[in-house]
Amino acid sequence: SSHISDDLAAILVTEEQLASKTAELARQIEADYADAVEPDAKPPLLVGVLKGAVMVMADLARELRIHVEMDWMAVSSYGAGTKSSGVVRILKDLDSDLHGRHVLIVEDIIDSGLTLSWLRENLEARGAASVEICAMLRKPDAAKVEVDVKYIGFDIPNDFVVGYGLDFAERYRNLKDVAVLAKHIYE
Numbered sequence: 001s002s003h004i005s006d007d008l009a010a011i012l013v014t015e016e017q018l019a020s021k022t023a024e025l026a027r028q029i030e031a032d033y034a035d036a037v038e039p040d041a042k043p044p045l046l047v048g049v050l051k052g053a054v055m056v057m058a059d060l061a062r063e064l065r066i067h068v069e070m071d072w073m074a075v076s077s078y079g080a081g082t083k084s085s086g087v088v089r090i091l092k093d094l095d096s097d098l099h100g101r102h103v104l105i106v107e108d109i110i111d112s113g114l115t116l117s118w119l120r121e122n123l124e125a126r127g128a129a130s131v132e133i134c135a136m137l138r139k140p141d142a143a144k145v146e147v148d149v150k151y152i153g154f155d156i157p158n159d160f161v162v163g164y165g166l167d168f169a170e171r172y173r174n175l176k177d178v179a180v181l182a183k184h185i186y187e
């Protein structure tokens with residue numbers, strides 16, 4: 001149908017809840033990096049994982065009152081067919097040199113955890129001073145590997161969720177809320 005809301009079963013996390021959580025996370029990040037980064041060092045580098053992290057990155061970055069730089073990666077977690085294979089390919093790499101940098105990976109969601117566990121190791125191997133993770137959503141029941149996340153927004157049930165960057169077949173990313181997709185859309 002033509003209106004997005006017709007495709008949704010329920011709103012899971014509202015725009016307001018996302019905004020207040022983002023502010024909360026930003027205060028923690030400001031405090032942590034004020035201590036970690038020497039005054040004359042380069043500011044923390046926020047690494048957004050395309051495409052899902054675009055909304056979180058845009059909101060979190062604007063909420064931060066410290067200097068940061070932003071860079072982007074695109075990865076494909078589709079290995080030999082299944083999304084959960086753990087095979088990750090870099091489709092677009094960072095422009096920045098990570099040597100000595102404090103890196104904060106910004107993600108929309110941790111599902112199986114395979115993308116982030118691979119990505120953290122990959123970025124650590126480039127000589128970063130630190131690599132931490134900020135993810136707005138996490139599905140504990142879908143975890144295949146444990147990911148050590150320093151900044152987490154909401155733990156959510158293992159439902160098919162869309163919005164705020166999360167897609168189904170590339171649609172729904174533009175929803176302001178996180179919503180559960182109606183069954184008739186994907187069945």
Ligand code: PRP
Pocket residue numbers: 049050051052053075076077107108109110111112113114115116166167
């Ligand atoms: C989604 C999501 C995370 C990843 C989480 O990205 O945005 O990046 O999957 O899944 P995992 O924990 O099981 O690895 P996707 O690969 O769909 O690409 P997209 O961000 O472009 O939608």
Ligand code: MN
Pocket residue numbers: 049050051052053
């Ligand atoms: Mn993604």
Ligand code: MG
Pocket residue numbers: 052166167
């Ligand atoms: Mg996706």
